[in-house]
Amino acid sequence: MAFYERQTKGFVNIDPLQTGGRLSEDAKRVLVEWGDGYSVCDFCTGSLFEIKTPPIRTFVSKLLPEFLGTEYSRITNGAREAKYAVMHALRGKGEEWIVMDGNAHYSSYVAAERAGYRIALVENSEYPEFRVTPERFAEVLDDVAKRGNVRLALITYPDGNYGNLPDVRKIARICESYDVPLLVNGAYAVGRMPVSLKELGGNFIVGSGHKSMASAGPVGVLGFNEDFADRITRKSERYRNKEIEFLGCTARGVAVMTLMASFDYVARRVKRWDEEVEKARWFSRKMEDLGMIQLGEKPHNHDLMFFEAPPLYEISKKAKDGRFFLYRELKKRRIHGIKPGLTRHFKLSTYGLTRDELRYVLDSFEEIINKYSG
């Protein structure tokens, strides 16, 4: 009756949004088992984070914080909801600033707007690397701190455009020296690569289940330590076991269950991160052999990469479909992930794809370039 087919099924999907969120086999099985709406609440005693059957409590109080390198964790409806929870919990009265890197995801910005902050952006180093440096972070922080009350800082690790991994250790020390807590947005890190707040520094870490932890959407994770635990887990005055920033309970149902089911798989795959980086660098070199230019940090340290593609851009000026030629050519070849109309600049991700799949992508680019240049 009302079945919707996913049109990209069976495609090689290089969309950075998609490569880390593909379900594990275990997650596919729990999908059906826990599909019904409030399934996880069969044995609830008042808080999602305290449910013992299924073992959400153990996951939230032990497994997840260990994985994040924090003392506490919470499951949220997504990374953006986790960021907003922190921003809102810390927000005081009057004018307050948040300082964030200029490569921040739009949802960090929107969450800060929702929480009523004034926002200062630390601009990146621009073409070709677009780096956010600790030095520039310090300058902006210092400047804003002189003019106003800085309540929070945020750094994106890595960012979702260039896949750059800023030096969070240094930035955390800088923030500490200004007594400004730091939130690390690891939506493209947690679940893909080893990441520990303990090692990085900073006060909060946020991850995305559907983006990088092989989970059904929407679900996110938040790690934090004792110093901010009271603020983050503040209870309702009337309902003493309900946490205000999480409106009592967050990712009820299949979202949390796929996150938990994929956890072993995810914990194993982050240990193979070196292979992923090596594969990304190999792919980047091959793309450059075709005349593309990889922007962002080089050599690159993440599967998410941004390319400038002069050969494709030149073709778009003359092709019958104009700038849509690339999308159509890739679609014909069952490759998905570069937005329709993009040719000059685009991002993609090599995460979790085999070398054969990536070779197929590279060969396809070459074939397309040759076809239109011929």
Next chain:
Amino acid sequence: MAFYERQTKGFVNIDPLQTGGRLSEDAKRVLVEWGDGYSVCDFCTGSLFEIKTPPIRTFVSKLLPEFLGTEYSRITNGAREAKYAVMHALRGKGEEWIVMDGNAHYSSYVAAERAGYRIALVENSEYPEFRVTPERFAEVLDDVAKRGNVRLALITYPDGNYGNLPDVRKIARICESYDVPLLVNGAYAVGRMPVSLKELGGNFIVGSGHKSMASAGPVGVLGFNEDFADRITRKSERYRNKEIEFLGCTARGVAVMTLMASFDYVARRVKRWDEEVEKARWFSRKMEDLGMIQLGEKPHNHDLMFFEAPPLYEISKKAKDGRFFLYRELKKRRIHGIKPGLTRHFKLSTYGLTRDELRYVLDSFEEIINKYSG
């Protein structure tokens, strides 16, 4: 490896949280098809509500508002998140009040705390009906309006303890006369019974996908009209297609897809609401034949019912397991939904269960009472 089994599988589940959230067959199919994290974002152009493939845009801009009797709709991460979005969007500066019925769900209260409101509760009529009357609503509203600035009112339709359906039409007119917008929390109505904000009155209606719309969790719906559209859909200053109260996008992935897949099924089932009410009343009479007392409105108008159970309470005083005897006896009979330890008072729901299943529940209660009385 990491498979979690649902222990209540195959049980007759009378937990009010569970009866309206069981997936339709169509929803079960899309679960697997759209399980991967950001699956619905394959063809995104910047906003969840504008996605054409799958047809989320049509659902949000046409089907869902028609169903809710509103001009606009949004999909949220749950009913509580929808309530918070409205409360936060309307919240001004300084001290502001929200007036809500005393039968309100805890999440309404917690959402209001999070949004920084002072909260006035309209107490119910107490034992045995626990009704929230328009008269009392008017009194409290009038009283608070004299003392402070009332920004919003909320009515729970029906509430989650007694399944009472207050007279929203009258309450909406009262709120209008005070120029106070009214939010109708229909988490136990939308998707179970016919409900239209246009007919009820009020300014916002909220529903729950996982509670009452046969959807995987978490997902909610929000309906509203032109008068508050600008406030609710306020855009980011920097990212012009991102709505602040929804942090850009909400229920991405399988949550929205099960909601959409179940929509036809849900739209059909609300038309059979009369049968559900009749079945609930029949069940209530049979329970009373066993010595239980149905509290709340009588005759009852909803599948969610609250019972006082003197025969079971008497047994609990002497049984070996004490007050846990009932849970164990029901578990033995593969009946789930009354919390462990409850005997004197409990709620349950008859929604979507067959008469045969409900007869089995009734026979089980009778058998248990006889066993311990013998």
